[in-house]
Amino acid sequence: MYIALDANILIQDLWFRSQNMRLLLDFTKKTNSTILLHRIVEAEVKAKFRRELLERVGDIEKAIFEGNHFRIIDLPQFQAGLSNQQTFEAWEELFAATFNTSIVEYVPTTLEATAEGIRRATGRIAPCNEKGDGLRDTMIWIDLVSFHSGSKEPLYFISQNTNDFGKVELKPRLKDDLKEYDIEVEYYTTLKEFIDKHVQPIMAIKDDREWVLQKLSMDEVKNVIYQHIKGCTPRDYNIFSIQDEEYREIYRCMPDETPSSIEISNVEIEKVVFWEYTNQRTELLLECTADIEAEIFCEWQDSPAVWPNRYELLKQHGRSTTYEYDDVYDSLEEVYPSREVIPCSAKVYYELIAELHNDDPTVRLKVEDVYSR
Numbered sequence: 258m259y260i261a262l263d264a265n266i267l268i269q270d271l272w273f274r275s276q277n278m279r280l281l282l283d284f285t286k287k288t289n290s291t292i293l294l295h296r297i298v299e300a301e302v303k304a305k306f307r308r309e310l311l312e313r314v315g316d317i318e319k320a321i322f323e324g325n326h327f328r329i330i331d332l333p334q335f336q337a338g339l340s341n342q343q344t345f346e347a348w349e350e351l352f353a354a355t356f357n358t359s360i361v362e363y364v365p366t367t368l369e370a371t372a373e374g375i376r377r378a379t380g381r382i383a384p385c386n387e388k389g390d391g392l393r394d395t396m397i398w399i400d401l402v403s404f405h406s407g408s409k410e411p412l413y414f415i416s417q418n419t420n421d422f423g424k425v426e427l428k429p430r431l432k433d434d435l436k437e438y439d440i441e442v443e444y445y446t447t448l449k450e451f452i453d454k455h456v457q458p459i460m461a462i463k464d465d466r467e468w469v470l471q472k473l474s475m476d477e478v479k480n481v482i483y484q485h486i487k488g489c490t491p492r493d494y495n496i497f498s499i500q501d502e503e504y505r506e507i508y509r510c511m512p513d514e515t516p517s518s519i520e521i522s523n524v525e526i527e528k529v530v531f532w533e534y535t536n537q538r539t540e541l542l543l544e545c546t547a548d549i550e551a552e553i554f555c556e557w558q559d560s561p562a563v564w565p566n567r568y569e570l571l572k573q574h575g576r577s578t579t580y581e582y583d584d585v586y587d588s589l590e591e592v593y594p595s596r597e598v599i600p601c602s603a604k605v606y607y608e609l610i611a612e613l614h615n616d617d618p619t620v621r622l623k624v625e626d627v628y629s630r
Contacts, residue, residue: 263416516551
């Protein structure tokens with residue numbers, strides 16, 4: 258089995274610590290499969306990490322500078338250049354060790370792919386878009402299908418770039434490429450989608466809620482979810498919606514505001530999965546749902562003077578509808594402040610993971626991922 262990864266799959270987990278990534282790497286070893294990484298993908302991931310690192314180091318340096326300016330005592334010494342260099346070197350070592358040649362085959366950039374990429378960019382041919390963007394995607398795609406041409410081994414291509422490659426299945430022009438190069442490709446838009454179909458069948462799916470509940474209380478599950486929600490913002494997870502229908506049309510959750518007055522209910526475990534890693538370490542995966550209510554700072558979606566229903570709202574609150582522009586704004590702001598703490602709710606699906614130990618089979622949970630439902 259050959260598994261080709263696009264850069265966006267690695268960029269979303271730059272330290273390769275998520276369970277899905279660890280499952281993929283372990284699955285690759287157990288099944289003697291090969292991960293295909295294009296050299297462009299490698300370069301994109303390294304460049305992305307370097308940019309993220311520079312930004313975070315800069316944030317720390319700025320915070321210490323401002324702290325010194327404010328005369329805060331006992332601030333740490335921070336050498337930005339050295340920290341940046343050592344962190345990048347450590348990450349490069351991790352990348353080389355994780356994607357070593359025992360499980361990875363690197364696909365080089367060819368002149369054929371470069372020429373075809375330019376042709377498709379100028380001709381607006383998929384995976385290039387109508388603006389001619391997508392040269393790198395085209396080069397990656399052509400090199401992959403050309404590299405795999407004539408192979409009887411299945412090729413699985415995982416990319417979150419649904420705009421260029423396809424929303425659910427590959428675009429027709431890309432399917433034509435498969436015929437031309439005489440290969441079959443299964444396309445996945447998320448790593449989780451691939452894991453669910455190909456990795457989970459060889460996992461030990463116990464679905465033993467009774468055993469789990471004996472070792473782990475639902476209060477502990479609820480507390481893990483609570484601690485996670487407490488530290489998240491709408492920018493991190495777009496899971497909350499405003500409860501009141503009228504407010505929902507006026508307000509939106511402020512992206513960087515953490516929720517308060519959090520209430521969690523109806524926590525239910527839907528599936529229990531065990532995965533034994535090659536180093537004899539066993540992890541438990543709990544898939545559960547929960548209802549969450551919280552209060553979040555919200556703000557206007559638009560100026561009230563352009564709300565489609567502004568006059569109906571004025572009538573509803575006994576206000577005049579003959580105001581000028583600024584008067585409409587001021588009058589509505591008296592009723593609907595520009596910023597307001599509003600009750601919100603979410604139906605969420607959580608993946609929680611924990612490591613199992615032979616001497617103590619109780620589990621310590623942490624959040625792996627969360628989705629809205």
